[in-house]
Amino acid sequence: MNLSIIIPLLNEEESINELYQWITKVMQSNGYSYELIFIDDGSIDQSWNIITKLAKDDFTVRGIRFLENFGKSQALHAGFVKAQGDVIITMDADLQDNPEEIPALYQMIDEDDYDLVSGWKKIRYDSKIAKNLPSKLFNFAARKTSGLQLHDFNCGLKAYKHKVIKNIEVTGEMHRYIPVLAKNAGFSNIGEKIVKHQARKYGETKFGMERFIIGFLDLITISFISRFGKRPMHFFGAMGALMLLVGFLFALYLGVDKLFLHPSGRLITERPPFYIALTSMILGSQFFVAGFLGELILQSKKDTKNYIIKENI
Numbered sequence: 001m002n003l004s005i006i007i008p009l010l011n012e013e014e015s016i017n018e019l020y021q022w023i024t025k026v027m028q029s030n031g032y033s034y035e036l037i038f039i040d041d042g043s044i045d046q047s048w049n050i051i052t053k054l055a056k057d058d059f060t061v062r063g064i065r066f067l068e069n070f071g072k073s074q075a076l077h078a079g080f081v082k083a084q085g086d087v088i089i090t091m092d093a094d095l096q097d098n099p100e101e102i103p104a105l106y107q108m109i110d111e112d113d114y115d116l117v118s119g120w121k122k123i124r125y126d127s128k129i130a131k132n133l134p135s136k137l138f139n140f141a142a143r144k145t146s147g148l149q150l151h152d153f154n155c156g157l158k159a160y161k162h163k164v165i166k167n168i169e170v171t172g173e174m175h176r177y178i179p180v181l182a183k184n185a186g187f188s189n190i191g192e193k194i195v196k197h198q199a200r201k202y203g204e205t206k207f208g209m210e211r212f213i214i215g216f217l218d219l220i221t222i223s224f225i226s227r228f229g230k231r232p233m234h235f236f237g238a239m240g241a242l243m244l245l246v247g248f249l250f251a252l253y254l255g256v257d258k259l260f261l262h263p264s265g266r267l268i269t270e271r272p273p274f275y276i277a278l279t280s281m282i283l284g285s286q287f288f289v290a291g292f293l294g295e296l297i298l299q300s301k302k303d304t305k306n307y308i309i310k311e312n313i
Contacts (some may be wrong), residue, residue: 004085008075009093014202042069105159115187119157125199232294243284250277
């Protein structure tokens with residue numbers, strides 16, 4: 001089929017039917033073959049009952065239900081596992097993403113050969129203090145750390161090639177960094193498209209200010225993994241060498257001072273530099289061990305992957 005449209009949601013009973021009708025109209029007017037996958041992330045309203053009814057009436061509709069609220073990343077991952085379309089579209093269920101953008105996104109993937117296209121809500125209808133300003137700061141930091149020149153990393157409206165979603169794993173709160181995950185997986189042809197943003201019609205946003213704190217922590221994590229995930233010894237080894245050098249210099253200073261400069265002075269163990277040297281050497285050794293363990297784990301994964309590939313051949 002041409003398209004898989006994945007829609008994670010939480011307590012969006014007012015908007016589901018309207019969104020379904022809107023998407024169906026766009027799909028039929030363009031003649032696409034498609035599937036519509038709703039992922040109910042632990043809703044406590046009537047969302048799942050509405051999805052169930054839609055699925056009974058329309059074979060293009062599929063539903064996945066979480067018994068608890070696991071988060072948007074887990075919902076998207078579940079949708080990625082089930083998706084069968086050549087092009088995958090993700091969008092939010094609150095009617096703020098415009099389904100009429102789908103044909104242009106599909107064309108950028110299918111004809112222009114992008115691996116991933118991220119939407120850019122250039123004109124937003126959110127609170128400037130609660131959302132717009134934090135989003136700008138967040139996106140600025142993401143651009144600087146990832147090297148991807150996207151304006152809106154967290155836009156829910158995105159398009160992917162099928163092979164992209166099958167080669168990335170979205171866990172934790174990493175849905176904000178799917179373009180970065182795709183880049184780290186080797187998909188470098190990542191584009192951006194300005195998309196229409198709608199004012200929220202029903203209910204209230206499910207995300208508070210805490211999402212930006214979590215987002216920045218995740219940004220640090222993914223930045224570290226992207227730089228050192230395939231070569232942990234480069235980070236831990238450098239830190240270990242630095243700490244060992246500091247410890248060695250302090251130990252050398254203490255030895256020279258005790259043997260040649262102040263032989264009758266205080267015992268080495270009574271002087272603060274001794275504990276600096278001891279702590280530095282212990283920490284340096286631990287950093288080195290962490291680096292070696294990381295390299296061993298990576299090597300074992302590579303060996304397992306090669307074995308699996310040979311078995312498949």
